[in-house]
Amino acid sequence: MGTRRKLSTTDGKPRHFIREWLKHRDIKQDQLAAEAGFSTSSVNQLINGKQGYSQAALEALAPVLRCEPWELIAINPSASGRDVDTDRAARALRSALLAYGVDHTQIGLAIDIIGRFVASEPAEERSEQTQTDGQPQPAIRRRAVTP
Incomplete structure (x- = not known):
C-alpha cells in the first residue's frame, strides 16, 4: 500500500499544484474525479489539503490533467511564466x-x-x-x- 504524503507549506496545507493544473486545463473537479476514478469529495479534500496524496493518486490524476505525476507537485503551470x-x-x-x-x-x-x-x-x-x-x-x- 502506498504512502500518503503531506508536504506542508507555511500554512500547513499539502504542497501540490493540482488546483492550478485544473485551472490551466480548464477542467472541473467533478470531471477530474470521474475520469481518474475518484469520488468528487476525495478530489475536493485532496485539493483543499484535508487529505494527503499518494503516488497512485498522482499517477491516476496526471493523464487527465495531461501532465506527468511529478509535475503535479513540482510545477505550478500558472506561475512558471513559461508554457x-x-x-x-x-x-x-x-x-x-x-x-x-x-x-x-x-x-x-x-x-x-x-x-x-x-x-x-x-x-x-x-x-x-x-x-x-x-x-x-x-x-x-x-x-x-x-x-
Missing part, C-alpha cells in the same frame, strides 16, 4: 533526438532545423494531421512511385 506544454514538447524532442543518436552538442542545431521545417510546412498539410477529436496525429506522407 508548460511547450517545455514538455521540448524535453520530449531533446530526448528523442538523443535516443536517435544526435550528438548532444548538435541538439540546438537539430531543433532549429526542425523548427524551420515545421514553419515552412503548408497549412493544408498541418490541418490534415488533426483528427476530428482534436488530437494531433503524425504526418504520413507517401511518395508516388514512378515506374
